[in-house]
Structures are given as C-alpha cells and as structure tokens.
Amino acid sequence: MKILRTPEERFASLPAFPFEPHYAETSEGIRVHYLDEGPPDAPPVLLLHGEPSWSFLYRTMIPVLVGAGHRCVAPDLVGFGRSDKPSEQGDYTYQRHVDWMDEIVFGHLDLRGIAYFGQDWGGLIGLRLVARQPARFTRVVVGNTGMPTGDQQLSEAFGQWQTFARESPVFPIGEIVANGCATRPGDDVIAAYDAPFPDDTYKAGARAFPSLVPTSPDDPAHEANTEAWQVLRAFDRPFLCAFSDGDPITRGGERQFIGRVAGTADQPHTTIAGAGHFLQEDKGPELARVIAEFMSRTA
Helix, strand or coil, rough: CCECCCCCHCCCCCCCCCCCCCEECCCCEEEEEEEECCCCCCCEEEEEECCCCCCCHHCCCCHHHHHHCCCCEECCCCCCCCCCCCCCHHHHHHHHHHHHHHHHHHHCCCCCCEEEEEECCCHHHHHHHHCHHHHHHHEEEEEEECCCCCCCCHHHHHHHHHHHHHHCCCCHHHHHHHHHHCHHHHHHHHHHHHHHCCCHHHHHHHHHHHHCCCHHHCCCCHHHHHHHHHHHHHHCCCHHHHEEEEEEEEEEHHHHHHHCEHCCCCCCCCCEEECCHHHHHHHHHHHHHHHHHHHHHHC
C-alpha cells in the first residue's frame, strides 16, 4: 500500500481553526490525525465527519461543546484531512474504515462514556462502532446519515453522486462541500476543505467513498451492517436524530432510526432549519447547542 501524507504547510492559516493536531498510528502504519479539545477528564464527545470533509467541519461546534464542559475528539478519517491517504481507490473498503477508527477510538484513545455525533460517512462508520462496543457509548446523535444494508433503494440524487465521483475528470473537494451547504461558505473556507488534497493523487479515498455505500444485498458490507442493526435496535441509551431540512440525499432519513432504535423513544428529535447536507457548516453552533442540551437533559 502506497501512503501519501499531506505536507503540514497546507494547513497553515486555516480560518477559525486554532486547534493543535494529535496523531496516532494504526497497525498498518497509517498515521491518523485527531483533534482533542476540552477537559481531558470530561466524558468525551466523539465527532465523526463524512465525505469529502474533515475535522475542520467541526470548528464552530467544538468551542460551544467545550464551553459546556465537554471534551471533544474529532478524528480525520483515513484518506481525509491531516490523516494519511492510501493512494489507490482499492485500498479503501467500508470494513477497513471501521477497523481503522476502531484502532484509534477504542485502541489508542480508549474512549469510554462516549457521547457520539456522526454525519454522512461519520454515521455509517460510527454506528458500526456503536454496534461493536455499545457499552462504551452513553448517548448517540445522528444527522444527515444512515446505515444502509443494501436492501433499500437509495435516492436518485445519491446515484448521481456515485456516478459523478466515479467518472468526473475533475473532483473539486471544496466546491463539492460548498454545493452541499445551504449558504455558500467564503473562499477561505472552501480553500480549507481543499487543503488536504494538493493534487488528484491524494483524492483516492474521497472518490472511493460513494461506491462503498451498500446498494444491493450482494454488497460486501451487507452482512456486517445487518448484524449491526440487530444491536442498534436494542440500544436503549438516549438516541437523538438532528437532521437538516435541506439535504436532498438524506431528507427523511430519520425515519430509519425513530421507533426502530430503542433509545429513540421519547426523545426530542429535531430538524435543523436552513441547513444543507453539511449542517455542521451551515448551522454548527446551533447543532452543538442541540447536542449539549441533549447531554445535559439526559445526564
């Protein structure tokens, strides 16, 4: 496996991003970056990003959560942000992504008492972690995500996204994020989403992700996700849905959780108004307050 590492100078002068980097290595020698902010002895809030963003997505949420007394841990998935980037699309599988995060979250960091939020692939991977070691998690919040098994038909918009990622000669990461927001970010923010990718050779993981979403029962992840759903159905700790109102890909996705996961009962599921797919970018402080209030109410 050939591994690429984005030069550190690409991350100089990022807007509103004063956080110190932290690193750990997987058993395959892949360096994974994560943010770790707030009181080190406080119960952790695990924030997992999706495609094609990185922990920069949480820059406006972390101060709110830290201000409420919480520790925030936000890893960069392998292939994204400051984490290493295997150079071939075939290096990336759904199972590998789960295993890589398992090594960091459960192994290197040994997080327990976790309150977890996941969006996009941060949900597909993070919910598998919840199902793998549910006793480590005290609360779950999900937004604009899911955990498909391949038995359900996905939206036409998602099919178009898969085709674009697979076939487009140009894959402009910053513009993709901007197009997934209800309010277009500034040029400096768009440039920050481009920062991890000096050229197209660094984008194998970003291009591979859409095709790794299970779309048929023959998918390699079908069995593992089906088994994970069996655990999630019985997960009776507080489970909150906070989806946005402006995402054509995941609109209505909260229905797969509410009433199906035991912990969703009697929770104040909410809709984040005025936000697109990247609700953290559009409404980060508001979403962080929803999470902080949920944690306080269920303490």
